[in-house]
Amino acid sequence: MTDEDQVVKEITPMEKDFSQWYIDTILKTELADYTTVRGCIVFRPYGYALWENMQSLLDKRFKETGHKNAYFPLFIPESLLNKEVEHVEGFAPEVAWVTHGGDEELAERLAVRPTSETIICSMYSKWVKSWRDLPILINQWANVVRWEKSTRPFLRTSEFLWQEGHTAHSTEKEAEQETLRMLDVYRDFVESELALPVIAGRKTENEKFAGALRTYCIEALMKDGKALQAGTSHNLGQHFAEVFDIQYLDKDGQLKYVWQTSWGVSTRLIGAVIMTHGDNKGLKLPPRVAPIQAVIIPIPGKESAVVYDRAKKLKETLKGAYRVELDMNDEKTPGWKFSEYEMKGVPLRIEIGPRDVKKNQVVLVRRDNGEKTSVSQDELYETVGKLLEDIQKNMYNQAKSFTEENTHTVHNFDEFKDVLEDKKGFVKANWCGSTECELAIKEKTMATIRCIPFEDSEPDGNCICCGKKATKKVVFARAY
RNA sequence: CGGGGCGUAGCGCAGUUGGUAGCGCGCGUGGUUUGGGACCAUGAGGCCGUGGGUUCAAGUCCCGCCGCCCCGACCA
Structure with missing residues (x-):
C-alpha cells in the first residue's frame, strides 16, 4: 500500500488547496463546526479538550510566575473604551455594541470586550494606592469579540477564547522585564508543549498593539509558508496609567504612575498546531496536549x-x-x-x-x-x-527543520520578491527602520515585518526598499 | 468592503429541451464479518435558502432578498 492509497478521502490534499485542507481537517476531525452565527464556531468536545490541555499547561506556568486568575466583565462602557485614544482607534472598527437592555435603550452603549485593558485599568486605579500594592499580577481566561470582516476557524473568528495577563509595576524596568518574561513563557510553552518552533522578537511601530509602548511576539511558520503570530506581550508604558489615573504613593512620598504590561495567547494556537504538524491524513497532535495520547x-x-x-x-x-x-x-x-x-x-x-x-x-x-x-x-x-516523548521531540524537530529550510536571507528587492513567490516562508532582509519602506514593501508584496528578531538582527547591508543604510535585519513574511 | 463560488435528505452531490426528486456516504433493523475506511437484506428520511414573476406546469427560466464558504483590503 502506498501513501497515496492511505490518504483520507474526505480531506482535500494540502498541495491542491491548503485552505480547503485546513477546513476539511477541522470539520472531519470534529475539532469545531460552523454555527448559524456568522464568523462563530463551536469548539466541539475534541477541540475543546485540546484547548483545555493547553490552558492547564499555560495556567500552571502563569501560577509559577506569580500570577493569579480573576474575571472582569464582558461589557465595557463606551466612555471607558474611549479613554486611550490610540487604543480606541485601533479597535473601533471591530467592536460589537450593546445598545438595548430588553426594550429600553441604554443611556450609554456597552462594548462587548475586544480586549480588557480599559475595564481592568479602571479597576486598577481603584486598587492601587501605595507602592505596597504593587506589582499587580493578574491573568484572565475569557472570551472576546472582534467583529471581523473575514473569518477562519481558530485563526480569526468573531468570538474567540484566550487569556490576557494584565500587570502593573512600580518601575519601567520591572514592566519591561515582565513583558519579556511572559513572552519567554509563551515561547517555552509553544516549543515544548505544542512542538512549534518560533522566532521571538519585537514588533515594529506599525505592527504594535494599539496603545502599547512596545510589543513583542512569537511568530511561527505554517506548512503553506505563511507566518502566524502565536503570541504577543506588550509593554504598555504609562499610557493607560495616565488616562485611567493609576497612581501610587512611592517610598519617597511622590505620587507616581504605574508601568503596565499585557500579554495574550488565544485559541488561534489550535490553528497553529493544525497547520504546523498536519498532513494529508489529517491532524498530528503533539502528545503533551493531545486529548487522546x-x-x-x-x-x-x-x-x-x-x-x-x-x-x-x-x-x-x-x-x-x-x-x-x-x-x-x-x-x-x-x-x-x-x-x-x-x-x-x-x-x-x-x-x-x-x-x-x-x-x-x-x-x-x-x-x-x-x-x-x-x-x-x-x-x-x-x-x-518513551515513545510519546520521542514523538513530541520528533515533531518539534521536523517543524524546526521545516522552518529553517523555509527561512531565507536576501540582500535586494528582486531577490526578496523571488523568494516570496517561489519559496514563501520567512525572509530575512535589511531594513532602514522607516514605516514608509515597511508599508511600501507590504503594498508591493503583501509581506509584512513579522518581527525584529532578538537574535541575528544586525544589519549587513542596505535597506532592500530605499537602499539607505539599514538599521536592522528583520523577518518578513506573508502572514495570516 | 471588493472579486469569485455555493444554497436540493444529517453530510457530499446529480437533476438533460421546464412535466411533479434521485445517487453515494451516513442513520434504523436483522444477519454474516473484523490484522488498513467489510458485506448482504430491509427501512426511515425532502416546503429543492427565501419572496415575487413567467407558464397549463418551475429544483430547472427571470428579478429581488437572505445566508454561507473561498480569495483579497483591515486585524489575535
Whole structure:
C-alpha cells in the first residue's frame, strides 16, 4: 500500500488547496463546526479538550510566575473604551455594541470586550494606592469579540477564547522585564508543549498593539509558508496609567504612575498546531496536549472475548499515566479505526489481536512517522512513555527543520520578491527602520515585518526598499 | 468592503429541451464479518435558502432578498 492509497478521502490534499485542507481537517476531525452565527464556531468536545490541555499547561506556568486568575466583565462602557485614544482607534472598527437592555435603550452603549485593558485599568486605579500594592499580577481566561470582516476557524473568528495577563509595576524596568518574561513563557510553552518552533522578537511601530509602548511576539511558520503570530506581550508604558489615573504613593512620598504590561495567547494556537504538524491524513497532535495520547484498538478475530479482555487490562495499566482510550465499538472494522484515529492525530496506536495475545505482545504504531513496532505487554507502560516523548521531540524537530529550510536571507528587492513567490516562508532582509519602506514593501508584496528578531538582527547591508543604510535585519513574511 | 463560488435528505452531490426528486456516504433493523475506511437484506428520511414573476406546469427560466464558504483590503 502506498501513501497515496492511505490518504483520507474526505480531506482535500494540502498541495491542491491548503485552505480547503485546513477546513476539511477541522470539520472531519470534529475539532469545531460552523454555527448559524456568522464568523462563530463551536469548539466541539475534541477541540475543546485540546484547548483545555493547553490552558492547564499555560495556567500552571502563569501560577509559577506569580500570577493569579480573576474575571472582569464582558461589557465595557463606551466612555471607558474611549479613554486611550490610540487604543480606541485601533479597535473601533471591530467592536460589537450593546445598545438595548430588553426594550429600553441604554443611556450609554456597552462594548462587548475586544480586549480588557480599559475595564481592568479602571479597576486598577481603584486598587492601587501605595507602592505596597504593587506589582499587580493578574491573568484572565475569557472570551472576546472582534467583529471581523473575514473569518477562519481558530485563526480569526468573531468570538474567540484566550487569556490576557494584565500587570502593573512600580518601575519601567520591572514592566519591561515582565513583558519579556511572559513572552519567554509563551515561547517555552509553544516549543515544548505544542512542538512549534518560533522566532521571538519585537514588533515594529506599525505592527504594535494599539496603545502599547512596545510589543513583542512569537511568530511561527505554517506548512503553506505563511507566518502566524502565536503570541504577543506588550509593554504598555504609562499610557493607560495616565488616562485611567493609576497612581501610587512611592517610598519617597511622590505620587507616581504605574508601568503596565499585557500579554495574550488565544485559541488561534489550535490553528497553529493544525497547520504546523498536519498532513494529508489529517491532524498530528503533539502528545503533551493531545486529548487522546494513545488509542487501543482490539482486533477481535474468532476469540474476541479474550482479546477484549486483554485490551481492557492494557487500558487499566496505562490509564493512570496517559490519556488513553480503548475503542470497543463493534460496528467499525479495525481498518476503519486506524484511519479514523490517524485523521484525529492521536500520537500512538496500540493494536492487540489474537496473534498478539498468543505472543503476549502488542503492536505500536506512531502517527508522526508511521513506524510500527511490536513490544511485550509487560514493557508497554514504559514503552508508551518513551515513545510519546520521542514523538513530541520528533515533531518539534521536523517543524524546526521545516522552518529553517523555509527561512531565507536576501540582500535586494528582486531577490526578496523571488523568494516570496517561489519559496514563501520567512525572509530575512535589511531594513532602514522607516514605516514608509515597511508599508511600501507590504503594498508591493503583501509581506509584512513579522518581527525584529532578538537574535541575528544586525544589519549587513542596505535597506532592500530605499537602499539607505539599514538599521536592522528583520523577518518578513506573508502572514495570516 | 471588493472579486469569485455555493444554497436540493444529517453530510457530499446529480437533476438533460421546464412535466411533479434521485445517487453515494451516513442513520434504523436483522444477519454474516473484523490484522488498513467489510458485506448482504430491509427501512426511515425532502416546503429543492427565501419572496415575487413567467407558464397549463418551475429544483430547472427571470428579478429581488437572505445566508454561507473561498480569495483579497483591515486585524489575535
